[in-house]
Amino acid sequence: MTFLELIQKRYSVRGYKPDPVEEDKLQQVLEAARLAPTAGNRQRFQLIVVHAEGREEELRRIYGRDWFAQSPVVICACRYPMDPARQRKDYTDVDIGIVVDHLILAAAELGLGTCWIGAFDPAAAREVLGLPDEVEPVVFTPLGYPADPPRPKQRKPLSELVRYEHW
Numbered sequence: 001m002t003f004l005e006l007i008q009k010r011y012s013v014r015g016y017k018p019d020p021v022e023e024d025k026l027q028q029v030l031e032a033a034r035l036a037p038t039a040g041n042r043q044r045f046q047l048i049v050v051h052a053e054g055r056e057e058e059l060r061r062i063y064g065r066d067w068f069a070q071s072p073v074v075i076c077a078c079r080y081p082m083d084p085a086r087q088r089k090d091y092t093d094v095d096i097g098i099v100v101d102h103l104i105l106a107a108a109e110l111g112l113g114t115c116w117i118g119a120f121d122p123a124a125a126r127e128v129l130g131l132p133d134e135v136e137p138v139v140f141t142p143l144g145y146p147a148d149p150p151r152p153k154q155r156k157p158l159s160e161l162v163r164y165e166h167w
């Protein structure tokens with residue numbers, strides 16, 4: 001599979017089989033996240049892996065869709081606050097976007113489904129995951145074998161997204 005085929009293949013999976021995620025596949029997607037570039041190579045993020053079995057109610061508090069709590073694994077990407085002494089612009093959210101995209105694409109290559117979740121309840125996430133005050137949950141994704149079929153991609157044409165040489 002080429003990279004372009006992989007990004008065609010990935011879609012937001014909103015239905016998961018109960019089959020567990022093999023530990024070696026979990027470690028491969030985490031390794032893909034670890035290798036992501038970050039501004040100044042600061043790596044100011046943490047990933048929290050939650051095995052959903054027995055924690056379904058807690059996960060439902062974080063994000064209320066059934067398919068979220070039904071996936072066997074949920075991963076939360078968290079950020080540390082910006083270090084103002086070292087950075088003029090705070091790129092930590094950009095870093096986390098790249099980290100999670102690595103993770104999600106590696107998962108797709110392994111046949112695993114994911115879905116970016118930004119519309120979660122941050123207070124519930126803090127409580128359920130026991131986050132320290134200075135750590136902020138940025139995005140979640142379920143991780144598991146897809147139980148819903150891919151949909152055609154809805155995207156604007158390049159002509160609406162790209163300008164050449166000037167605005």
Ligand SMILES: Cc1cc2nc3c(=O)[nH]c(=O)nc-3n(C[C@H](O)[C@H](O)[C@H](O)COP(=O)(O)O)c2cc1C
Nearest residue numbers: 010011012013014115116117118119120139153154
């Ligand atoms: C930062 C971000 C946050 C998102 N938050 C949610 C969410 O809370 N719930 C959800 O179902 N999908 C969420 N999505 C998924 C988008 O709706 C989805 O990526 C988009 O519609 C394109 O569809 P595709 O991923 O299937 O290609 C989010 C995507 C991104 C990038």
